[in-house]
Amino acid sequence: MEKKFRIRKNMEFKNIYKLGKNYWNRNLILYVKKNDLNRTRVGYTITKKIGNAVVRNRLRRKMKEIYRLNFHKIKEGYDLIFIAKRNIKDIPYKELEGSMLHIMSIAKLLKKR
Template identity: 70%
Template sequence: MDKIFRLRSNMEFKRVYSGGKNYWNRNLVLYVKKNNVGNTRVGYSITKKIGNSVVRNKIRRRMKEIYRLNFDSIRGNYDLIFIPKKNVVDISYKELESAMLHILKLAGVFISQSDSNG
């Protein structure tokens, strides 16, 4: 994923946290804020409460891959921050994928196949 599609600085994260809207489900929290950059950017915030670095990086890699595979179905001009909850450690890849797509639909930034056809 190119750098232009990622939230990178602490200030960018703080801007989304303070001015954005948050959505949640059993496994994730998602912060969403409209931006004027011209594309959707994403960030991942995984606390040490989740586990050691091996566990955190595994979760981050899974979330990045799910996002990458569904990138074309996400509306433009948003900043997104995904924050996994502690129980994400125990769920499968498919369950995490389902949770991420569900929360994106809740936030209204995911374009489902039925939206694009009609």
């Protein structure tokens, strides 16, 4: 199993917000910044407006699982931050997965088949 690389430090998040390009759809905002590494790092932001800690953590776990299952489809060398929009707490798993894949395809992050 491949190792997952996460963005954790506040300064890294701020740097990506400032210098990265953003894409959005109904459910998510995605910030993308090219990094000088041969791996893709990912971070998740879910604000308190979406719900309490239980709701936010459940949503974060779903997003991490979708990323893990689709990791092989994503190009290397990018920093990604997924930001959940308010209406995301009510959508089913499959719709969230479709939304994440859709926003990555808009950003041209998916590998050619």
